[in-house]
Amino acid sequence: MNFKLHEDYFRSIMFGVQDGLVSTTGVVVGISAGVSNPAIIILASFVAVSVEASSMAAGEYSAEKAVHQLDKKHKHKDSLVIGAILMFFSYLLAGLIPILPFLLFPIDNARPVSIVAALVSLFIVGYLKGKIVKDQAFRSATEMLIIGGVATAVGLIVGNFLKV
Numbered sequence: 001m002n003f004k005l006h007e008d009y010f011r012s013i014m015f016g017v018q019d020g021l022v023s024t025t026g027v028v029v030g031i032s033a034g035v036s037n038p039a040i041i042i043l044a045s046f047v048a049v050s051v052e053a054s055s056m057a058a059g060e061y062s063a064e065k066a067v068h069q070l071d072k073k074h075k076h077k078d079s080l081v082i083g084a085i086l087m088f089f090s091y092l093l094a095g096l097i098p099i100l101p102f103l104l105f106p107i108d109n110a111r112p113v114s115i116v117a118a119l120v121s122l123f124i125v126g127y128l129k130g131k132i133v134k135d136q137a138f139r140s141a142t143e144m145l146i147i148g149g150v151a152t153a154v155g156l157i158v159g160n161f162l163k164v
């Protein structure tokens with residue numbers, strides 16, 4: 001494969017996918033703990049994931065711009081706009097994964113399916129990341145599962161505690 005992904009684009013995608021999975025799982029499971037209408041859960045989750053994807057894209061643009069402005073040797077050749085777009089779609093598409101079970105199953109079943117789908121996705125993303133950076137894929141997958149899993153657990157505990 002001759003195509004080489006720019007490292008800043010790679011980071012945008014990794015960040016977007018991981019954050020999209022972790023935060024959206026917290027949001028959708030949290031909302032479903034306090035709301036019993038599936039349409040409202042899905043609508044609220046779609047709003048949350050869209051707003052968050054836009055905000056992350058804006059954050060990516062601004063943060064990367066600051067890095068580029070610091071880079072006086074002009075090593076950064078990546079486009080700020082492409083980085084922001086990659087962040088947006090990575091976050092949005094990954095965020096749809098924990099929402100999808102709520103479209104398919106009753107709420108009580110959707111909740112565990114959503115969490116498991118997010119964790120399995122984190123594992124797969126970690127595995128692919130390991131392959132791409134030529135590290136031990138299984139270890140990379142496990143690390144991603146643990147880091148993402150802990151963040152997801154914190155979100156779920158806080159969401160459950162506050163009954164948001």
Ligand SMILES: [Zn+2]
Pocket residue numbers: 008064067068076077078
């Ligand atoms: Zn850059």
